[in-house]
Amino acid sequence: MTPSANPLPYTDTKPVGAADFYFAINATFRFILNKSGIEGLRRYWTDLGARYFAPVTARWSAGGLPAVAEYWRAFFAAEPGSDVEVSADNASVTVNVRVCPAIAHLRKGGREIVPCFCQQCYFIGEAMAAPAGLTVRVEGGNGSCRQTFLSRNAAPAPQDLACIKEASC
Amino acid sequence: MLGCYDFCGHYEWTFEWLRQQGGEPLVRTYWDEAIRRDSQRHAAALIAAKGIEGMKEYWGHTLADEGAGYHCTATDAVYRIDMFACPSKGFLTRNGLRQYHDYCDHCMGWIGLLLKECNWVVDHEHNHCGQCWWELRRTDDPTPPSKPSELSGEHDVRKRADWLPPHETMDVYERANDPDDKKTRKTG
Numbered sequence: 001m002t003p004s005a006n007p008l009p010y011t012d013t014k015p016v017g018a019a020d021f022y023f024a025i026n027a028t029f030r031f032i033l034n035k036s037g038i039e040g041l042r043r044y045w046t047d048l049g050a051r052y053f054a055p056v057t058a059r060w061s062a063g064g065l066p067a068v069a070e071y072w073r074a075f076f077a078a079e080p081g082s083d084v085e086v087s088a089d090n091a092s093v094t095v096n097v098r099v100c101p102a103i104a105h106l107r108k109g110g111r112e113i114v115p116c117f118c119q120q121c122y123f124i125g126e127a128m129a130a131p132a133g134l135t136v137r138v139e140g141g142n143g144s145c146r147q148t149f150l151s152r153n154a155a156p157a158p159q160d161l162a163c164i165k166e167a168s169c
Numbered sequence: 170m171l172g173c174y175d176f177c178g179h180y181e182w183t184f185e186w187l188r189q190q191g192g193e194p195l196v197r198t199y200w201d202e203a204i205r206r207d208s209q210r211h212a213a214a215l216i217a218a219k220g221i222e223g224m225k226e227y228w229g230h231t232l233a234d235e236g237a238g239y240h241c242t243a244t245d246a247v248y249r250i251d252m253f254a255c256p257s258k259g260f261l262t263r264n265g266l267r268q269y270h271d272y273c274d275h276c277m278g279w280i281g282l283l284l285k286e287c288n289w290v291v292d293h294e295h296n297h298c299g300q301c302w303w304e305l306r307r308t309d310d311p312t313p314p315s316k317p318s319e320l321s322g323e324h325d326v327r328k329r330a331d332w333l334p335p336h337e338t339m340d341v342y343e344r345a346n347d348p349d350d351k352k353t354r355k356t357g
Contacts, residue, residue, distance in 0.1 A: 010175040010264040014256075017173030018234040021180075025171050027207035028183060031199055036190070044186060048171070052182045078174035102170065109211075121170045 007070040008078065009055035016080045020109075022102045029114045038116065042123050049127025060132035068093045068134065068149045081105060092150040103143045107169055117167040121147060122159050141165035177257035178266050184275065185268035196269075197348065200278030209279060217287045224248045224305065232256075240324035246312065248305045251326040255299040262299065273297055273340065277348040285346035293342040294327075296356075298334050302326050314343070333357070 033041045050057075059067045069088040072095045076084040083099035106113050118141030125136040125147060135152045138145055142165040150156065171179055187195045205213065212231075215223035221243050228250065232239050238254025261272060273295045281291055288307060292314035295301035302325070304314050317327040326332055333339070333356045341352045 008175070010178045010260070010266065012174060012236070012260055013263075014236040017176060018231070018236075019173055020231065020234065021173035021176035024176065024180065024204060024208040025173070027203040028180075028199075030207060031203035035195070040190075044183075047186060048179060048182065052179050075172060075174075079172050100170075101173075124170065 007059065007067070007074040009053070009059070012078075016078050019080045019101070019105045022105045023109060023111060025102065026106055026111060026114055026117065029117060029120070033114060033116070041116070042119070045120050045123035046127045049124040050131070053124070053128045057128050057131050060129065060134060065090075065093050065134075065149065065151075068129075076101075091154065092148050095147040095149070097140075097145045097147070100143050100145065103167060107143075110169070113167040113169060115166040115168070118142060118145065118164050119161065121145065122161070122164060125149070126159070137163075139163045142167045175260070175264075177260045178264060180257075180275075181261055181266060181272050182268050184272070188269065197278060200275055200348070201282050204275070205279035205283050209283070213283050213286065216283065216289075220287075221245070221248050240321060242321040242324070244320075246306060246310060247315075247320065248303075249315070249320050250301075250303040251321050251324050252299070252301045252303075253326050253329060255301065258297075258299040271297075271340075273301070274348045276301075277342060277345070277351075281342075281346040281348060281350075290344045290346060291342055292344060295340050296332060296334055296337055297340070298331070298337060300326050300329070300332060 029041060032044050056071060059071065065088055069086050072086045072093070076082040079101040081099065081104050082101040085096045085098070087094050087096070103113065103117070122136065122138045125138070129136050129149060130152070133152050134149050135156065137148045137156060137159055140146055184196050187199050212227045215227045219226065225241065225243055228241060235256040237252060237256045240251045242249040258272060261267065277291070277293065284291055284305060289305050290308050292304040293301065304320070306312060318325045335356060337356045339354050339356060341354065342350060345351065
């Protein structure tokens with residue numbers, strides 16, 4: 001796959017990432033949560049989604065839902081230990097996470113998982129999706145979940161954070 | 170979600186986000202609390218318990234997992250790493266990612282403090298182009314850093330033609346443990 005054809009905006013020379021980095025992601029969330037509270041952590045996720053992932057948003061703006069599906073297929077192919085199915089129709093893209101690679105590795109490593117860990121998928125995903133005219137809803141968590149991306153024009157009910165499970169070891 | 174594939178990208182982005190929230194002290198505290206004491210606590214446990222054998226165990230697998238180009242040399246007294254292709258700096262450079270002013274500081278930011286706790290000191294130099302060397306010795310060992318090739322022979326990164334890139338700043342640490350305890354020098 002040539003770089004321009006790769007749905008991922010940032011590419012590496014190795015095909016999958018090093019799973020121990022999930023330890024640092026979890027530790028970063030805990031650090032910001034302890035320093036700035038849940039609102040600070042949600043601001044971090046939102047800023048990440050809007051700024052660091054801006055190139056993804058640009059591709060979604062140009063390519064619509066097919067680009068969303070391509071991105072998530074490529075994303076999870078590069079995450080070690082993931083078991084994910086991405087399906088798409090004219091109205092939505094569903095990311096069915098049967099095994100979340102991050103939660104699985106944190107458990108394997110005996111790490112205490114930040115309880116709100118799974119909320120990242122809503123706040124980062126929504127910040128990526130909104131400028132592209134899309135929105136995301138997340139259900140489940142704590143190791144498996146379903147994330148649905150659809151047009152904002154579909155006007156779904158707002159995300160209910162109670163539908164996102166707390167993570168635990 | 171945040172992935173591990175492009176971890177170095179959002180990790181580096183996070184340094185600058187934190188700096189904007191709380192200045193450089195917050196970034197230092199992040200490296201200490203989140204990375205050293207939390208994320209990498211397994212490294213501290215290995216090195217505190219086993220010394221150089223623990224370093225071999227830790228860096229032997231992490232650098233390989235991350236796809237580094239490196240060589241490690243160990244004696245009973247010193248552990249040396251020659252890094253000629255840093256996987257994280259390389260990722261950032263290839264992808265044109267630079268938010269924080271000096272990404273390379275993060276290694277001393279957590280490793281230096283970890284080693285201090287275990288009574289080790291660091292001689293270290295990096296060229297900000299994905300190349301560096303480290304020599305780790307016990308605090309009570311006054312031995313100065315090795316001369317080029319003395320410890321790691323042909324693997325010594327200092328012997329490479331690209332070790333001193335033109336118009337770069339070299340960061341030099343001598344028996345240090347703090348990310349800010351460095352001297353800088355310009356290359357020609």
